[in-house]
Amino acid sequence: MPEPAPLLALEAVDAGYGALQVLWGVRLLVRHGEIVSLIGPNGAGKTTVIKAILGLVPLRRRPAGGAIRFKGERIDGLAPEQVVRRGIAVVPEGARVFPEMTVLDNLRMGALAPRARGREPQSLDDVFTLFPRLAERRPQLARTLSGGERQMLAIGRALMSCPELLLLDEPSLGLQPSLVRSIIEAISRINERGLTVLLIEQNVHFSLPISRRAYVLEQGRVVLEDAGPALLESPHVRLSYLGV
Amino acid sequence: MTFLADLVQTLINGILQGGVYAAAAVGLSLIFGVSGILNAAHGELVMLGAFATYWLFTLYHVDPLLTLPVSFALLFALGFTLQYFVLHRTLGRPLLLSLLVTFGISMILVNAALRLWSADYRMLRIPYFEHSLLVGPFILPLSRVVACAVGIGMVAGLSWLLASTRLGRMIRATAQDLEMARLVGVNPRSIYAVTFGLGAGVSGVAGSLVALYAPVEPNMGLTFTLFAFAVVVLGGLGYTAGVVWGGLTLGIAQALTETYLEAGLSLLVAFFLLYLILRFMPAGIMGKGRLE
Numbered sequence: 001m002p003e004p005a006p007l008l009a010l011e012a013v014d015a016g017y018g019a020l021q022v023l024w025g026v027r028l029l030v031r032h033g034e035i036v037s038l039i040g041p042n043g044a045g046k047t048t049v050i051k052a053i054l055g056l057v058p059l060r061r062r063p064a065g066g067a068i069r070f071k072g073e074r075i076d077g078l079a080p081e082q083v084v085r086r087g088i089a090v091v092p093e094g095a096r097v098f099p100e101m102t103v104l105d106n107l108r109m110g111a112l113a114p115r116a117r118g119r120e121p122q123s124l125d126d127v128f129t130l131f132p133r134l135a136e137r138r139p140q141l142a143r144t145l146s147g148g149e150r151q152m153l154a155i156g157r158a159l160m161s162c163p164e165l166l167l168l169d170e171p172s173l174g175l176q177p178s179l180v181r182s183i184i185e186a187i188s189r190i191n192e193r194g195l196t197v198l199l200i201e202q203n204v205h206f207s208l209p210i211s212r213r214a215y216v217l218e219q220g221r222v223v224l225e226d227a228g229p230a231l232l233e234s235p236h237v238r239l240s241y242l243g244v
Numbered sequence: 245m246t247f248l249a250d251l252v253q254t255l256i257n258g259i260l261q262g263g264v265y266a267a268a269a270v271g272l273s274l275i276f277g278v279s280g281i282l283n284a285a286h287g288e289l290v291m292l293g294a295f296a297t298y299w300l301f302t303l304y305h306v307d308p309l310l311t312l313p314v315s316f317a318l319l320f321a322l323g324f325t326l327q328y329f330v331l332h333r334t335l336g337r338p339l340l341l342s343l344l345v346t347f348g349i350s351m352i353l354v355n356a357a358l359r360l361w362s363a364d365y366r367m368l369r370i371p372y373f374e375h376s377l378l379v380g381p382f383i384l385p386l387s388r389v390v391a392c393a394v395g396i397g398m399v400a401g402l403s404w405l406l407a408s409t410r411l412g413r414m415i416r417a418t419a420q421d422l423e424m425a426r427l428v429g430v431n432p433r434s435i436y437a438v439t440f441g442l443g444a445g446v447s448g449v450a451g452s453l454v455a456l457y458a459p460v461e462p463n464m465g466l467t468f469t470l471f472a473f474a475v476v477v478l479g480g481l482g483y484t485a486g487v488v489w490g491g492l493t494l495g496i497a498q499a500l501t502e503t504y505l506e507a508g509l510s511l512l513v514a515f516f517l518l519y520l521i522l523r524f525m526p527a528g529i530m531g532k533g534r535l536e
């Protein structure tokens with residue numbers, strides 16, 4: 001029996017900003033139900049990988065810089081709004097909640113796609129169960145939230161679209177350790193309910209144990225790939241990311 | 245006593261005019277707040293709305309109040325088309341470019357109107373609007389009361405749409421963070437076009453309201469562009485409901501000058517207020533404008 005197509009596949013992706021090429025032949029797979037981590041030092045190109053998937057950064061044109069497939073179909077070349085409507089949701093770097101909108105309106109903005117609209121009340125309940133803090137802050141403007149609450153809101157907004165794949169770009173950046181742990185736990189719980197996750201996370205001692213597989217990106221190239229827990233034991237990762 | 249009565253009558257006149265100013269400015273505020281386009285053809289949209297009402301009434305005897313939705317629909321279509329096919333290309337470019345392009349559009353619209361309808365001043369004669377309400381010693385011309393009430397109501401309706409509907413949320417999200425709005429599935433080209441359509445539509449209705457009591461002519465737009473700009477700044481840039489405060493301030497200030505100084509200074513009053521507000525209260529009268 002042939003293996004089913006991976007949910008997401010980056011096939012030798014070259015991409016960058018104008019003349020500056022950042023990603024060099026990046027290959028990356030995310031299969032149904034997995035949590036896949038992408039780690040690497042600052043400036044390695046992790047955010048650029050997410051942007052390439054979302055159509056915010058074009059792949060190199062000539063010679064053609066690879067391909068990106070979602071459920072077997074090419075999505076490179078699509079506009080961001082078309083990519084997300086296929087079932088990909090993102091928690092971007094810095095959360096990017098809509099600052100002058102209430103918590104509730106931010107969440108509703110997540111449920112724009114026709115298939116998510118009908119499930120809006122149910123999705124809201126689910127998000128409020130996952131993050132009770134958001135339920136309390138429902139009528140508050142998003143700009144008045146703390147950093148941790150903003151990340152919760154951005155995750156909630158992403159979940160409102162009933163996605164098949166969730167991309168998270170450093171959801172714990174700048175948060176205190178207890179909050180980092182609870183965000184990672186929430187991601188783990190979301191995954192247990194069947195959602196596939198691609199996670200960029202610097203706190204590798206939290207993120208790698210819950211990751212089925214993980215990739216290490218350095219200077220725009222994938223230099224290591226392994227099971228998450230195994231990668232945590234690798235000398236390279238221990239030296240570069242844990243300082244031991 | 246006559247002094248006090250004069251003053252109250254003057255304030256009434258100013259408020260009645262101010263409501264219409266608010267209606268005539270809210271579209272400019274909305275479009276600038278969402279797309280960052282300073283629409284130099286704004287007054288021409290008001291002018292077209294006024295002509296729509298004039299011709300529908302004159303040629304087909306449509307009740308002027310029933311022309312309002314038609315005026316809205318026509319201008320919505322025009323605004324949507326302009327944004328979707330022409331102004332779309334100016335997004336993300338310097339402000340000056342959209343200013344130049346919309347200035348060009350205003351010239352085309354004025355000249356087309358002159359060709360089609362000549363430079364004549366035209367006045368609607370609506371028998372049931374020639375009455376005035378008499379409240380004690382004060383006179384409230386019915387046409388102006390209706391224009392003011394409908395104008396303020398329209399601003400309230402637009403504010404409600406922005407605050408409480410799915411479309412309103414999409415528009416606000418796009419204004420606050422374009423890229424993030426796209427990442428939740430908003431098609432920015434459509435949203436900008438709908439926003440321009442809405443802004444043009446309400447401006448058209450404002451023109452229809454003006455036609456209830458003032459003459460209609462192809463060159464009437466420029467004054468409305470200038471007044472609308474003053475009203476938006478007075479109310480606070482980026483604070484849509486602020487046009488009500490801006491409109492009332494301009495209307496009252498002009499009425500006071502007319503009564504106590506000299507008629508014909510209305511444009512000067514607008515510029516003087518604009519100077520004062522920019523100098524001393526750059527976030528608008530209510531201090532709720534967003535400065536960028």
Ligand SMILES: Nc1ncnc2c1ncn2[C@@H]1O[C@H](COP(=O)(O)OP(=O)(O)O)[C@@H](O)[C@H]1O
Pocket residue numbers: 017020022040041042043044045046047048049
């Ligand atoms: N908008 C941009 N324009 C030009 N260069 C950029 C832009 N964003 C990121 N870069 C460059 O691309 C490289 C990778 O950045 P990024 O993907 O943000 O790294 P990471 O997320 O791993 O920290 C860096 O050298 C950065 O300077």
Ligand SMILES: [Mg+2]
Pocket residue numbers: 046047048093169
């Ligand atoms: Mg990054």
